[in-house]
Amino acid sequence: MAEKPRLKLPKEAKKGDVIEIKTLMPHVMESGQRKDKDGKAVPRKIINKFACEFNGKPVFTANLEPAIAANPYLQFSAKVEESGTFKFTWTDDDGSVITAEEKITVS
Amino acid sequence: MRQLSRRATLALSAGAAALTLTGWNSSAFAAAKEAADDIAKFTGGKTATPGKISIELPEIAENGNTVPLAVTVDAPMTADNYVSDILIVAEGNPNPGVATFHFSAMSGKAEASTRIRLATTQNIVVVAKTSKGEFFTAQKQVKVTIGGCGG
Numbered sequence: 531m532a533e534k535p536r537l538k539l540p541k542e543a544k545k546g547d548v549i550e551i552k553t554l555m556p557h558v559m560e561s562g563q564r565k566d567k568d569g570k571a572v573p574r575k576i577i578n579k580f581a582c583e584f585n586g587k588p589v590f591t592a593n594l595e596p597a598i599a600a601n602p603y604l605q606f607s608a609k610v611e612e613s614g615t616f617k618f619t620w621t622d623d624d625g626s627v628i629t630a631e632e633k634i635t636v637s
Numbered sequence: 638m639r640q641l642s643r644r645a646t647l648a649l650s651a652g653a654a655a656l657t658l659t660g661w662n663s664s665a666f667a668a669a670k671e672a673a674d675d676i677a678k679f680t681g682g683k684t685a686t687p688g689k690i691s692i693e694l695p696e697i698a699e700n701g702n703t704v705p706l707a708v709t710v711d712a713p714m715t716a717d718n719y720v721s722d723i724l725i726v727a728e729g730n731p732n733p734g735v736a737t738f739h740f741s742a743m744s745g746k747a748e749a750s751t752r753i754r755l756a757t758t759q760n761i762v763v764v765a766k767t768s769k770g771e772f773f774t775a776q777k778q779v780k781v782t783i784g785g786c787g788g
Contacts, residue, residue, distance in 0.1 A: 548745035561754065563731055589743045592751075595734040597727055599703035599752040599785070606738075609714075609745030 533557070535620065535630050542635045543610050551582065551590075552605045555620050555628065561596035577602050579621040585614040610636050672726045672733035676764055676774075679724045679737075685764050685774035692763055692777045698755060701785030707750035708738075710765045710773065720747035722766040729759025754785035 533556040543549050555577060562574030574596060581591040590606045608616070613636045620628045676685075693707035712720045719742045725735040738749050747765070755761075762776040 584743060587743060588739075588741050590741070590749070591739040592749070593737040593739075595736060596732060597730050597735040597754045599754050603752050604749065605707075605751070606740075606749040607744060607746040609743055 533628075535618065535628060537618065537630060537632050539616065539632055540634065542637065545611055545636050546609065547636075548607050548609050549634075550605065550607050551616070552603070553580070553582075553618060554601060554603045555580075556601050557620075557622075559596070559598060559600045559602060563596065575623050577620045578623055579619075580604055581619045581621075582606070582608070583617045583619075584608060584610070585612070586617075589616070610634060612636055668730065668733055669728045672728045672762060675726050675733055676724065676762065679722070679764055679766070680772045683772055685772035687774055689773040690763050690765055690775035692761065692775055693750070694761060694777050694779050697780045697782065699782045701755040701757070701781040701783055703752045703785070704755050704779065704781075705750065706735075706753050706761070708748065708763050710747035712747045712765075712767060714740075714742060714745060714747055716742045717768065719744070719768050720765050721768050723747070723749070724764045724766075725753075726762050726764075727753070727755055727759055728762065729755070729757045731756060735761075755779060755781045756784045757781055 536554040538552040540549050557577050560572055560575040562571065564572045566572055576594060576596055578594055580594065582589045589608045592604060594602060613634060616632045618630045689711045691709045698704040708723055710720045720740050723738040726733045727735050735753050736751065740747055758780045760776050760778050765773045
């Protein structure tokens, strides 16, 4: 069920700019609190970790709990000093990892 | 069946209200304690100073399943003075933990937003840690019309 994450960030920026990055990952984020119609608890399945790196250096990471709404949306910022690649990683409870990359040109 | 007098009805409903109130209070108290434990673990027992943090949350959330939350910490975000971690806890949720954000000097701004689930009307507490080891805190109450934890 590896769905494609949605990313929104500028393609170009000036050196030293603080840019805004928006990410959205389609995912059920099953909290483990819900019960199915037989009264059994639906097992927890969430994205528990998100990370953003720029040219291999960490920019922003988040540890997520079941209290994050379905289709986890995260917005944060990054200061860019050089051209390079943002790498985004989402880690699922079942161990699967979804990654995405986006390039930016800094002048 | 005998009709209940007006007075008896009032007394009954008052009793029921008192019961529900105490029931609600005790569970909220337990969750608040768990939330306090989470915060103590995060700060390592240090006290967090109120201030420097602004929390953007709706005053009334009609649907607890997805409540927009934005956190901003007033900090210079330079290489030697930046906000390194932000902890968010919801005192009234079955699990008070919501998220922990980790920033670096490359973040540019100590600011992030997401969408959260809230089970009931409650306080959201945010604690921020700076690279210098200082802690700041802020909280905000949200009224929730429909809870967001299934059932």
